[in-house]
Amino acid sequence: MTQPVKVRRLTDPEGQKLQRIVRRGTTSTIRYRRAMIVLASAGGNTVPVIARLVQADEDTVREVIHRFNEIGLACLDPQWAGGRPRLLSPDDEDFVAQTAATRPATLGQPFTCWSIRKLLAYLRRLPGRAITIGRESLRTLLHRRGITFQRTKTWKESPDLDFEVKLDQIEDALTQRPERTFAFDEFGPLGIRPTAGAGWAPAGKPDRLPATYRRTHGVTYFHGCYSVGDDLLWGVNRRRKGIDHTWAALKSIRAARPDGAPIYVILDNLSAHKNGRIRTWARKHKVSLLFTPTYASWANPIEAHFGPLRRFTLANSDHPNHTVQTRALHAYLRWRNAHARHPDVLAAQRRERARIRSEKGIRWGGRPLATAA
Numbered sequence: 001m002t003q004p005v006k007v008r009r010l011t012d013p014e015g016q017k018l019q020r021i022v023r024r025g026t027t028s029t030i031r032y033r034r035a036m037i038v039l040a041s042a043g044g045n046t047v048p049v050i051a052r053l054v055q056a057d058e059d060t061v062r063e064v065i066h067r068f069n070e071i072g073l074a075c076l077d078p079q080w081a082g083g084r085p086r087l088l089s090p091d092d093e094d095f096v097a098q099t100a101a102t103r104p105a106t107l108g109q110p111f112t113c114w115s116i117r118k119l120l121a122y123l124r125r126l127p128g129r130a131i132t133i134g135r136e137s138l139r140t141l142l143h144r145r146g147i148t149f150q151r152t153k154t155w156k157e158s159p160d161l162d163f164e165v166k167l168d169q170i171e172d173a174l175t176q177r178p179e180r181t182f183a184f185d186e187f188g189p190l191g192i193r194p195t196a197g198a199g200w201a202p203a204g205k206p207d208r209l210p211a212t213y214r215r216t217h218g219v220t221y222f223h224g225c226y227s228v229g230d231d232l233l234w235g236v237n238r239r240r241k242g243i244d245h246t247w248a249a250l251k252s253i254r255a256a257r258p259d260g261a262p263i264y265v266i267l268d269n270l271s272a273h274k275n276g277r278i279r280t281w282a283r284k285h286k287v288s289l290l291f292t293p294t295y296a297s298w299a300n301p302i303e304a305h306f307g308p309l310r311r312f313t314l315a316n317s318d319h320p321n322h323t324v325q326t327r328a329l330h331a332y333l334r335w336r337n338a339h340a341r342h343p344d345v346l347a348a349q350r351r352e353r354a355r356i357r358s359e360k361g362i363r364w365g366g367r368p369l370a371t372a373a
Helices: 012-024 029-042 047-054 058-076 090-100 116-124 135-144 163-176 243-256 276-284 303-313 322-341 343-360
Strands: 181-191 219-227 232-238 263-267 287-291
Touching: 012 029, 012 058, 012 303, 029 047, 029 058, 029 303, 047 058, 047 303, 090 116, 090 135, 116 135, 163 263, 163 287, 181 243, 181 303, 219 243, 219 303, 219 322, 232 243, 232 322, 243 263, 243 276, 243 287, 276 287, 303 322
Parallel strands: 181 263, 263 287
Antiparallel strands: 181 219, 219 232
C-alpha cells in the first residue's frame, strides 16, 4: 500500500520556527505558504486538505513536502537564478560567508558585530588571503548565502521527558484513527483595533485604516475545535481562558461523535486543560486527552488552520466591537466548512487536475472533500 506523502517528524526548533512564521504572517508570501504547508503536514493533515488550506495545487504541496524532507527549513526560501558570472571563486565565497557569520571578537576584532564596512576592511587586510570586493557585491553575496543582519534572539528546547512518547501518541491517532481524532486550542487574544493586512488596491493608493490610541473593549479568545477526519473547524469567542470554557469545548467535540465510541482530542498543556474534573469527565465519556509536549504546541493540527483565520478575519479589519468581530469570524467558519463543496469550485478543481494530468502524466488521488456539518 502506498504511504501518504507527509513531512518527517519535526525537531523542536523547526516546529517553533514554523509556528512563529504562520502565526505572525509578517514574512514573504512564498515563505508563509510553504511554512503553512510543512506545519499542516506535520500536524497530520493530508495533501488534499493542505491544498485547500493554502489554495495551492496538490502537486505543489507534495513538492514542498519532499523538498523539506531533503533540505529542511531551507526549502522555505525560493532559489532565484540569473546574473553575470561570479568574480570570486566558490572557496572565497565560502570563506566570506563563514567570516560574516563568525563573531568579530572570535577573530580578534574589538566589536561585537560586523558592519559592511568593517567586514570589508577586515577581508582586505587579511595576510595571505586578501579579498577585494565592493560593498554592494558583498551585500548580495551574503544575501545569496542566506546571511542577513538580524536581531539576536533567545531559544529554548522542550524539557519534556516524554517528548517522543507524546509525539508518537499524536501521530498514531492522526494516522490510524483520523475519523475519531479532534484538536482543540485557544487563539488570541483578539482585541478591537484596526489591524494591518493586505489586499488588492490601485498602485500607490493602498486602503487605509485609522490609528487607535484608546482600547476600551478588552480582549476575547477564540476556543477552536477541529475534526481531523471531517476537516471541519468550529468554535466560540470567550472573554477569558478557563476550565469551564475548555469543558464546554470538549463537550461539543464529544457531541460531534454521539455514538459513544472512544475519541481522541489533541490539546496543549495549559493548566485549564488538565483540571481534575475535566480528566474525570474525559475518562467517563471515553475521551482520550493527548497533550502536546512542553513548548511544542506546533504538534497540534489545529495550529495550521489558525493562520488563515487570522489572515481573513483579523488582518486588514477595523471591527467596531467584539460582536461584529465574532460575527465576521463565524461567517468565515461557515464559508470555510461549506465552500469546499461549492459546484463552481469543484468544477475548477477538476479542470485544473485534468490539465496537469495531461501535461505531466500525474495520477491524482486523495479522499473526497469534507462536507459541512
